[in-house]
Amino acid sequence: MVSCFVNGxxxxxxxxxxxxxDALKRLAPFFLLLLPLISIGQVINTxxxxxxxxxxxxxxxxxxxxDSYYSYNFNKPQDDVNPYFVSSARNNELTVNLAYVDVRxxxxxxxxxxxxxxxxxxxxxxxxxxxxxxxxxxxxxGIRIPNSKIWVDxxxxxxPYTNESAISKDHLMYLRSFAPENVPYxxxxxxxxxxxxxxxxxxxYVINGWQVIQDNNKSKSIATQLxxxxxxxxxxxxxxxxxxxxxxxxxxxxxxxFNDFYVIYRPEGKRISATSDFYFGYQEKSNASTAFxxxxxxxxxxxxxxxxxxxxxxxxxxxxxxxVIPTNINGGTGFKAxxxxxxxxxxxxxxxxxxxxxxxxFSQDNVYKDxxxxxxxxxxxxxxSLTAWF
Numbered sequence: 001m002v003s004c005f006v007n008g009x010x011x012x013x014x015x016x017x018x019x020x021x022d023a024l025k026r027l028a029p030f031f032l033l034l035l036p037l038i039s040i041g042q043v044i045n046t047x048x049x050x051x052x053x054x055x056x057x058x059x060x061x062x063x064x065x066x067d068s069y070y071s072y073n074f075n076k077p078q079d080d081v082n083p084y085f086v087s088s089a090r091n092n093e094l095t096v097n098l099a100y101v102d103v104r105x106x107x108x109x110x111x112x113x114x115x116x117x118x119x120x121x122x123x124x125x126x127x128x129x130x131x132x133x134x135x136x137x138x139x140x141x142g143i144r145i146p147n148s149k150i151w152v153d154x155x156x157x158x159x160p161y162t163n164e165s166a167i168s169k170d171h172l173m174y175l176r177s178f179a180p181e182n183v184p185y186x187x188x189x190x191x192x193x194x195x196x197x198x199x200x201x202x203x204x205y206v207i208n209g210w211q212v213i214q215d216n217n218k219s220k221s222i223a224t225q226l227x228x229x230x231x232x233x234x235x236x237x238x239x240x241x242x243x244x245x246x247x248x249x250x251x252x253x254x255x256x257x258f259n260d261f262y263v264i265y266r267p268e269g270k271r272i273s274a275t276s277d278f279y280f281g282y283q284e285k286s287n288a289s290t291a292f293x294x295x296x297x298x299x300x301x302x303x304x305x306x307x308x309x310x311x312x313x314x315x316x317x318x319x320x321x322x323x324v325i326p327t328n329i330n331g332g333t334g335f336k337a338x339x340x341x342x343x344x345x346x347x348x349x350x351x352x353x354x355x356x357x358x359x360x361x362f363s364q365d366n367v368y369k370d371x372x373x374x375x376x377x378x379x380x381x382x383x384x385s386l387t388a389w390f
Contacts, residue, residue, distance in 0.1 A: 059106055064389065065169075067097040071381055082381065084325070098166055101116060112142070114139050129212075139155050155188070158185075165180065183279070189207030207243075221242060225239050235263065259279060262277035278295070291322060298314055310343070311343040336365065351389055356382075
């Protein structure tokens with residue numbers, strides 16, 4: 001316990017909370033520098049999973065992506081799985097997070113995409129899907145509505161939620177935040193893409209549910225996405241979700257209501273980039289009061305030259321009543337934690353990226369385990385990654 005003054009009064013707080021607040025205070029000036037900077041360029045929506053370059057021959061495009069990594073968790077999980085994450089989930093192994101081949105077809109009125117994937121991300125995140133569906137990063141076909149600019153795509157689709165996806169190469173840091181790990185990485189159903197204006201796109205989804213390929217309750221869910229680009233450097237995005245989450249594994253769940261907001265600032269040729277995501281949701285339950293959960297993060301990057309850049313992240317995730325995380329690894333109900341991280345990025349060649357990241361986790365509760373298996377409220381990990389795409 002640490003005694004300190006808060007708003008002129010002496011209070012006693014936990015050591016982990018004190019360390020997190022101290023780190024927040026030290027890094028706050030860096031992130032404040034990011035807020036007023038707006039100029040002109042072209043920003044990529046890093047929530048989307050279609051930014052890998054393709055070699056195009058006629059109507060067909062072919063690409064690929066390989067994300068290899070090594071992580072070391074100083075808490076030494078006994079099952080060698082980094083808890084609460086499906087991305088870069090294995091501890092103390094040289095392995096592949098995600099590798100896939102991306103095949104696309106595009107004509108004036110029809111398009112299709114097939115992306116089979118492999119790696120520890122696929123093993124962890126698709127384990128509940130049957131058979132060959134375990135290997136579907138994306139698989140969909142779309143048509144353009146006659147005499148319009150509206151497209152309708154049906155199949156397994158990339159999720160619009162949060163400012164991060166399963167594809168790390170466009171992210172400011174390598175490791176995923178709590179945010180994308182606790183929302184769908186993909187959705188299955190139909191999506192209508194509606195260009196509202198040159199700066200605004202709207203999307204409407206009718207899907208099987210919250211990150212499922214095979215429908216688990218026969219109720220369909222509705223999702224929306226509104227993407228606004230005030231200029232070529234800045235992107236604002238608002239997503240929603242409404243659906244019944246009752247399933248065999250969690251029969252107590254009922255309607256889920258979710259809102260997700262993020263902003264991306266990525267000016268071409270400038271030294272500073274930034275992104276931030278905030279979301280909150282309500283989960284109705286048959287045997288308890290409605291559960292509320294939320295998270296917030298801010299990520300910034302400073303580019304020193306064409307090869308080297310440095311990124312930092314602050315985040316907090318709060319699910320006290322087990323809306324999306326039923327139990328923590330020590331058997332307790334609900335989960336909340338914060339983290340601070342620093343990532344060194346090296347663009348060695350045009351289509352490769354090497355990264356080295358350190359990340360410290362904090363919690364008021366004992367939601368982690370130390371190397372002896374004893375519940376604790378902190379965790380620290382290091383990870384190195386080499387990623388290539390073509």
